[in-house]
Amino acid sequence: MKVLVIEDESRIAKRVERITRDILGGKLHSLAVINTLQEGLSFIENNTLDLVLLDLNLNGEDGFDLLARTVSGAFHTIVVSANTDQALRAFEYGVLDFVPKPFNKERLEQAFNRVISNDIEQLHAVKYLSVKKRHTIQLVPIEDVIYAKGAGAYSELFLKDGSKELHDKSLEKLEQLLAPHFVRIHKSYLLKMTEVKEVKVSSGSKYLAMLKSGESIPIGRTKYKEIKAKWV
Template sequence: MRVLIVEDESRIAKRVERMTRDILGNTLQSLTHINTLQEALTFIENNPLDLLLLDLNLNGEDGFELLTTAVSESFHTIVISAYKDQAILAFEYGVLDFVPKPFDRDRLEKAFNRRMRKEKLETQVKYLAVKQRQRIQLIPVDEVLYIKGAGTYTELFLSGGKKELHDKSLERLEQLLSPTFERIHKSYLVKISEVKGIIVNSGSKYMAELKNGAFIPVGRTRYKEIKAKWF
């Protein structure tokens, strides 16, 4: 795993680094510490990452400027901050976890384990950040009808027929989104409320018909569970 720590207090950064090495062990491929906002933005632009550990106050600079960029990337972000009142907003932007300062090793390990277990969040994400012409656009989750996996990327299909590309994989978005989205196929997540019905075609092939007229495949192994849950 490739990890970036963005923290302006050297003492805390060293503590996070020590705990990270201890928790991840041999799975840690690289660990970098940066203490300024601009350096972090440049590093993210030029280096592949799996996880960002981010403080929200960087020498008086607002870490949310970096957070908005980070959540549009392929990796997950864990915020480590003393500003507990910003936790809800951070979750709404799409962070994997918010670790309040002061913290211990167990709390940080819990945040790492959330990524490894691929469990869903209890706090609802309200936006998905996507890159648009050198800027970041926050897409309200309410506008997302379904999501299609496209290799390491995903395609967001939105109300009004719009479509956006997201850098996160389907698996990572599934972790962030609330249970209102269901994995109905290896390549599709769909908002449950948008499903009009399930169509059974010849050869035991299943399709979900959406309210907007779209049809998306339903995995054979998922059909019985989905039918029992929705209909």
């Protein structure tokens, strides 16, 4: 894993780095520690990452400024902050976990395990997905998303107004963020179950989810019984 720590307190940054190395061991490919928002943004723009550990108060600068601009990235973000009153807002922006300060190794390890094990149990509702558009970041409300389709390392978001947006996270990472309201019905599709009008079998034993929008998308053969039960 390629990890970036953005933390302005040297003592805490060293502790996060030490614990991260202990937890990840041989799984760790690289680890960088940065103490300012602008340096963090620059590093993210110029490097491939798997995980960012972010403090929300960086020498008086607001970590949400970085979060809003980077949470659309292909990596996951874990916030490590004493600002527990901002936890709900952070989850709404799509962070994978919020570790309150002061923290111990066990709590940070729990957060790392969600990344490593691809845990899809999401206890906090994500309200937005951010997408890069014309050199800006646009926040797309989750309520506007009908389904997501895998596109290699990216995902396509299909919206209620008929438009679609390219999102930098893979379908696997989106599944971690959007469960349980979105369900992986096929290796290439993640669907909001409230948008399903009917689940049916077509000729040739093909399984389909018929949507309220009039679209139909395939259901994986091994997923059909599970999806049928969830829809009913």
